[in-house]
Amino acid sequence: MAQAVIAFLKNQYVERDGVEQAFFAGCFGIFGHGNIAGIGQALQQMPEFRYYQARNEQAMVHIATAYAKTRNRLQTLACTSSIGPGATNMVTGAATATINRLPVLLLPGDIFARRNVAPVLQQLESEHTQDISVNDCFKPVSRYWDRITRPEQLLTSLPEAMRVLTSPVETGAVTLALPQDVQAEVYAYPEAFFHKRVWHIMRNRPDRKALEQAAAWIRASQRPLIVAGGGVIYSGATDLLQRFVDQTGVPVGETMAGKGSLHYDHPLNLGAIGATGTFAANRIAREADLVIGIGTRYSDFTTSSKTAFQHPEVRFINLNAAEFDASKHLAMPLVGDAQATLAELLELLEPLDKSGSLDKSGSLDKSGSYSVEASYRSQAAQLHAEWDAEVERIYAIRHTPLPSQGELIGAVNERSALDAIMVCAAGSLPGDLHKLWRARHPKNYHMEYGYSCMGYEIAGGLGAKMAAPDRDVYVMVGDGSYLMMNSEIVTSIQENYKLILILLDNQGFKSIGSLSRSLGQDGFGTRYAYPRNGVLPGDEIGPGVQALPVDLAANARSLGAHVIECKSHDESGTYADFVDALEAVRSTGRTTVIYIQNDRYEGVPGYESWWDVPVAEVSEMPQVQAARAEWEMMRAQERYFLGQEGGTPASTGQ
Ligand SMILES: Cc1ncc(C[n+]2csc(CCOP(=O)(O)OP(=O)(O)O)c2C)c(N)n1
Numbered sequence: 001m002a003q004a005v006i007a008f009l010k011n012q013y014v015e016r017d018g019v020e021q022a023f024f025a026g027c028f029g030i031f032g033h034g035n036i037a038g039i040g041q042a043l044q045q046m047p048e049f050r051y052y053q054a055r056n057e058q059a060m061v062h063i064a065t066a067y068a069k070t071r072n073r074l075q076t077l078a079c080t081s082s083i084g085p086g087a088t089n090m091v092t093g094a095a096t097a098t099i100n101r102l103p104v105l106l107l108p109g110d111i112f113a114r115r116n117v118a119p120v121l122q123q124l125e126s127e128h129t130q131d132i133s134v135n136d137c138f139k140p141v142s143r144y145w146d147r148i149t150r151p152e153q154l155l156t157s158l159p160e161a162m163r164v165l166t167s168p169v170e171t172g173a174v175t176l177a178l179p180q181d182v183q184a185e186v187y188a189y190p191e192a193f194f195h196k197r198v199w200h201i202m203r204n205r206p207d208r209k210a211l212e213q214a215a216a217w218i219r220a221s222q223r224p225l226i227v228a229g230g231g232v233i234y235s236g237a238t239d240l241l242q243r244f245v246d247q248t249g250v251p252v253g254e255t256m257a258g259k260g261s262l263h264y265d266h267p268l269n270l271g272a273i274g275a276t277g278t279f280a281a282n283r284i285a286r287e288a289d290l291v292i293g294i295g296t297r298y299s300d301f302t303t304s305s306k307t308a309f310q311h312p313e314v315r316f317i318n319l320n321a322a323e324f325d326a327s328k329h330l331a332m333p334l335v336g337d338a339q340a341t342l343a344e345l346l347e348l349l350e351p352l353d354k355s356g357s358l359d360k361s362g363s364l365d366k367s368g369s370y371s372v373e374a375s376y377r378s379q380a381a382q383l384h385a386e387w388d389a390e391v392e393r394i395y396a397i398r399h400t401p402l403p404s405q406g407e408l409i410g411a412v413n414e415r416s417a418l419d420a421i422m423v424c425a426a427g428s429l430p431g432d433l434h435k436l437w438r439a440r441h442p443k444n445y446h447m448e449y450g451y452s453c454m455g456y457e458i459a460g461g462l463g464a465k466m467a468a469p470d471r472d473v474y475v476m477v478g479d480g481s482y483l484m485m486n487s488e489i490v491t492s493i494q495e496n497y498k499l500i501l502i503l504l505d506n507q508g509f510k511s512i513g514s515l516s517r518s519l520g521q522d523g524f525g526t527r528y529a530y531p532r533n534g535v536l537p538g539d540e541i542g543p544g545v546q547a548l549p550v551d552l553a554a555n556a557r558s559l560g561a562h563v564i565e566c567k568s569h570d571e572s573g574t575y576a577d578f579v580d581a582l583e584a585v586r587s588t589g590r591t592t593v594i595y596i597q598n599d600r601y602e603g604v605p606g607y608e609s610w611w612d613v614p615v616a617e618v619s620e621m622p623q624v625q626a627a628r629a630e631w632e633m634m635r636a637q638e639r640y641f642l643g644q645e646g647g648t649p650a651s652t653g654q
């Protein structure tokens with residue numbers, strides 16, 4: 001049965017726009033008794049389906065996820081684990097993939113189907129059923145889940161797995177739990193099952209009436225704004241988005257997954273939107289009367305916890321492959337592929353034919369195409385320029401004795417190759433990068449911020465590098481995330497994929513520390529420092545904090561990485577050394593860690609936005625009471641978007 005799984009997987013292909021490729025680039029795994037004799041033997045017998053070793057099962061799912069993200073979901077890796085802890089280690093990875101709508105195929109081993117020798121090593125026993133194992137934990141985090149208790153079940157299960165993995169709507173983690181005994185059983189599978197199969201990736205088109213209504217809404221809009229999400233990039237709609245923006249003058253704010261949809265220096269790119277957004281995007285959002293969301297899930301970071309859009313009559317048009325997302329905020333739902341839908345929408349905004357008449361409230365430029373008012377276009381361009389000056393200001397800070405994170409981001413941005421990929425996921429870096437990173441192509445900014453999973457960074461960097469070996473991959477990782485999962489440095493050495501890891505050590509959680517202070521909690525429990533009088537220190541302790549004798553640079557070196565430690569040679573601090581390191585790293589031969597300490601407190605500010613983190617309603621701490629009062633003010637600005645009265649937008653017309 002396990003041989004059949006691999007023989008099937010290696011013959012699955014996808015095709016989009018006439019380009020065909022194998023869907024699986026191989027299989028990552030860690031062997032134990034739950035998979036070694038089954039999938040392990042099959043992989044050994046079929047070396048043309050490449051097997052890769054990981055150090056940690058969660059990490060290998062992140063590798064596969066990042067691989068799929070880099071390849072715009074057109075290719076991924078399978079992941080095999082043993083039963084028990086090997087399997088449950090993948091649950092966090094599965095959630096990360098599913099939340100980000102990225103395809104990964106998980107093949108955890110499972111307890112014996114025949115049961116006679118139960119309980120087997122690592123089996124979770126249950127008094128009320130024998131039909132349960134730890135693999136049931138995968139159900140809520142998988143888009144398709146199955147347990148193969150008879151070998152012939154593969155004949156119906158694997159095609160379902162492929163349908164879900166290759167569907168732009170349903171994709172995410174797919175889990176096929178493989179009982180240890182069944183993996184080794186024989187079955188006379190029909191030969192046709194193993195023939196090459198090509199899965200066509202569909203570019204579905206939206207309902208015509210909804211499309212016409214959307215065009216009318218756009219023509220009637222005075223202050224439209226595009227929110228560009230990850231779907232723009234995955235569907236390959238970035239060139240078309242630029243045409244749309246050039247033609248209509250509608251400005252763009254980018255989500256975490258959508259950053260890079262438009263070149264950062266396009267005058268109508270307002271940059272990041274939402275809680276970690278720029279003042280440019282957030283000001284335009286506040287007054288927008290129409291929001292055109294393309295390929296976005298509208299997470300709370302994008303909507304500033306539903307406070308970003310304050311125009312009393314704001315309405316939404318959502319272009320999305322998934323009806324679920326397209327319908328959010330009771331929008332006019334354009335359910336379809338972003339590229340195909342944008343093309344059709346653009347056509348409807350082009351000059352009307354001679355007999356056509358323009359919606360009265362729409363504007364008409366000289367060519368007859370829809371375009372926003374010139375004053376709106378120039379307001380957006382002005383804000384874009386002001387934001388760029390703010391980025392410049394932060395890039396130019398030279399904080400001492402320890403550098404600020406903003407200036408280090410600037411140095412990496414300016415000293416990495418134009419086609420490089422920057423990977424990140426958690427900590428204070430994502431917010432700062434969302435604002436400050438100048439994205440120069442759609443793959444330049446690889447941020448996992450659906451799950452913001454500490455530990456994704458290095459593993460994700462490896463996945464990105466495997467998917468794009470000709471590009472430099474820069475992983476920006478905090479000391480907290482580094483400590484949580486640095487294991488795949490070893491895999492990168494083993495497989496000779498060179499990663500450039502920028503390890504920013506601020507001795508703890510800069511992000512949650514500053515969140516904690518904003519909540520009146522003084523950074524409690526967010527520092528890596530010795531306890532004082534039996535209590536972990538907060539920020540009031542100041543420089544009296546007693547640091548831990550931890551040497552992360554030595555740790556990285558011990559895993560086989562080449563390490564460059566930034567030191568201070570004069571009163572200007574370590575910045576100069578960092579710049580030198582960024583030059584030197586271009587020619588190192590293997591995974592290299594640039595280790596630098598940065599300041600815990602010097603942060604990039606928020607720009608006219610908010611994120612809802614509820615504060616204790618009653619407390620004995622005056623600072624917490626003050627934070628609660630502020631929270632209540634902002635909470636009052638959260639909105640429901642209820643759309644039009646009397647039915648779905650398309651049925652009511654206006
Ligand atoms: C697996 C996981 N656990 C906890 C969190 C909550 N969390 C978000 S950021 C953060 C601290 C990250 O520390 P570090 O990597 O050093 O980055 P810094 O905040 O210092 O920039 C924590 C604990 C998370 N996102 N993921």
Ligand SMILES: [Mg+2]
Pocket residue numbers: 427478479480504505506507508509510
């Ligand atoms: Mg840190």
